[in-house]
Amino acid sequence: MSEQLSVIAERLVAEHRDGVKFHKLDGISSLSDAYRVQDAYVAATVGDDTRAGYKIGLTSKRMQQMCGIDQPICGTIFSNRVFKSGARLSMTDYGRLGLEFEICVRMGRDLDPRDEPFTPEQVGGAIDAVAAAIELVDDRQADYSMLDINTLVADNSWNAGVVIGEFTPPPARLNTLEGIAYQDGAELARGYGADALGHPFVPLAWLANHLAANGRQLRKNDIVMTGSIVTTRFPTGPFTYRFDVAGLGSVEVSGS
Template sequence: MTEPEIETAADILAEARRGGTQIEALPVTPSSVAEAHEIQDRVAARVGQPIGAFKAGAPPEGEPTRGLIEARMVRSSPAHMSVAEVPHLGVEGEVAFRFTRDLPARSVPYTRDEVAKAVAVLPVIEVVSSRFRNPLSRPKMEQLADCGINAGLVTGPELADWSHLDLPNLQMTFIVNGETQIARKGGHPTDDPIAGAVALVNMMRDGVKAGQIVTTGSWTGLPFFKPGDRCTVRFEGLGEAEVVFDG
């Protein structure tokens, strides 16, 4: 993308966020993760909302990615979110980490051990919605430019000392309107939740701040719901997060 094309994409997505409107597509699709991240950052600067959390992906083969989540859209469980806020009503049950101290940017990458010592762990629901009218029909790089089609985060209770937990093999239960939809051991897409937190810290040009949260990949797939639905994700030994979608 050219500089004017990046600027135009940021303008379009920022206006959609401010106005609560939806668009069909970007005029030009980003050709790289770096371009999509740059659009995210420029949208955030235009909208002016503090960033309270991130989503991060760290595929074993492939480039790490991240998406910014506005602090106003981080809610404590049990939470209510309206169709006006999150019109697509997508849900991903995840394990997330809250940074307990600042990890400033530096030239030497942070190690897994350093990051693990600087986070608490918590169950979350990532609420998926988008500025695109049909987000899953858009190319992956357009979705990434729109913060990975993230809309919000619902947070459960956090655990400061989680060294006894076998995070990749937690028993996970996903409940919708009181009925269990999924019950299984494990389910993280890479079997390595902390890798997303490590990747995020080393991606951020300005580092991360104490209190910010990173969520690290769906254990439940990406189902979509309707107004009135109640969704709960529960991790044995960790706790649960719940969201209700209001009309």
């Protein structure tokens, strides 16, 4: 990594510490550079923690339209930011907390390197469980009309944690499962597994190939958030959100 990219990663660490609003960072000229900055930022932030897995973002047309981006992105999930259903959050811990409603998968074995790209069927065969889940994102008061994908990726794709329901054996057809999001008991929106690029295994294969291109791999017990199937919600006061996925169960989070 160039010295300039290392300096940008250090700046990101400082801006999170000091509560600086999200803004475009100069000096990141490509997605490749953005992921290099992300790696340095994660390394500087993780401390004594470990990597629990990955988030994949912008896997539905509605989320891509919301952010003005036409491809998936990914980031690291830290182990100490993995919460069980029923977690209570403090909004003051985030620049601006957003909630995304997703299907989470858990790897049942390592995906060993191979010469050919992974297919959705191959990565799907390597998972051992799935769960309803809510990703916590922190967009740090971003202005979406001026969103810069390179800075977003460098900023760990905004992952701030996950809340996960009970894992269950994967059903035969994840793409047909319906998810319903509720706020304080009232239905907000619905989505389907197919909203994640047609099938949750499609973004999972994208992630596996992205990691392989950078000398890494998905490993047993990694959890992967496969992308929001309901548009992000930003609570502005005390809240309780629940996400029900037919055949998988529910996950709930509250806070103030």
